[in-house]
Amino acid sequence: EAQVTQNPRYLITVTGKKLTVTCSQNMNHEYMSWYRQDPGLGLRQIYYSMNVEVTDKGDVPEGYKVSRKEKRNFPLILESPSPNQTSLYFCASRTVTASSYNEQFFGPGTRLTVL
Amino acid sequence: AQTVTQSQPEMSVQEAETVTLSCTYDTSESDYYLFWYKQPPSRQMILVIRQEAYKQQNATENRFSVNFQKAAKSFSLKISDSQLGDAAMYFCAYSFGPGNTGKLIFGQGTTLQVKP
Numbered sequence: 001e002a003q004v005t006q007n008p009r010y011l012i013t014v015t016g017k018k019l020t021v022t023c024s025q026n027m028n029h030e031y032m033s034w035y036r037q038d039p040g041l042g043l044r045q046i047y048y049s050m051n052v053e054v055t056d057k058g059d060v061p062e063g064y065k066v067s068r069k070e071k072r073n074f075p076l077i078l079e080s081p082s083p084n085q086t087s088l089y090f091c092a093s094r095t096v097t098a099s100s101y102n103e104q105f106f107g108p109g110t111r112l113t114v115l
Numbered sequence: 116a117q118t119v120t121q122s123q124p125e126m127s128v129q130e131a132e133t134v135t136l137s138c139t140y141d142t143s144e145s146d147y148y149l150f151w152y153k154q155p156p157s158r159q160m161i162l163v164i165r166q167e168a169y170k171q172q173n174a175t176e177n178r179f180s181v182n183f184q185k186a187a188k189s190f191s192l193k194i195s196d197s198q199l200g201d202a203a204m205y206f207c208a209y210s211f212g213p214g215n216t217g218k219l220i221f222g223q224g225t226t227l228q229v230k231p
Contacts, residue, residue, distance in 0.1 A: 031217050033217070033218070035219075035221075040124075040223055041223060042119075042121075042206055042221035042222050042223045042224055043206065043208075043219070043221040044221070045218050045219070048217070048218065058218060059218075088158065090160060092160075092219075094217060096217070101148045101167075101210060101217070103162050103165070104162075104217070104219060106159070106160035108157075108158065108159055109158040109159070109160075111158075
């Protein structure tokens with residue numbers, strides 16, 4: 001089954017304790033992205049990657065890191081989480097073509113609480 | 116900067132009735148795409164319908180259709196014959212045309228309640 005998976009689905013942590021949220025897709029997609037969802041703000045892009053070893057900042061990158069060492073994986077790293085990073089996080093992926101825009105497939109979301 | 120605005124935080128509709136969710140956007144681009152996503156309580160993001168800006172014809176997917184007004188930068192979603200399973204948060208989203216970063220810019224969301 002074609003899908004984007006995220007782990008963990010729920011996480012409660014404390015300020016300053018490094019954490020990683022994993023994202024993996026099995027569709028051989030070139031493009032992957034992380035979004036955060038906050039009430040009244042919709043979803044906002046954190047980081048994206050156009051392919052292996054190619055990453056760039058989105059609209060709200062502060063406090064986050066990413067890496068893309070393999071095509072299927074795109075982990076999100078919070079090296080020193082703070083309470084304002086409490087949010088719902090989504091990973092998404094899509095294929096890239098020159099002639100049309102393709103649907104982004106979203107993972108199931110990770111609910112993160114930073115105390 | 117491109118922005119997407121959904122001015123209705125909450126809407127309600129009676130089962131089997133029709134409801135329209137509003138969305139406006141701002142862009143200076145001529146080639147772009149617009150989307151409506153559904154987020155049920157499971158939190159999964161589900162693509163409902165999409166519209167390519169260069170196409171005049173409004174997109175339709177079964178009971179879902181859009182009213183795309185390019186000059187007015189308006190992109191509303193009409194749900195006909197509403198069903199209980201349509202209850203969810205709906206997000207309007209915008210993206211640039213082909214060859215760009217593929218970033219989706221989302222509106223704030225509209226929570227739709229369907230009354231039996």
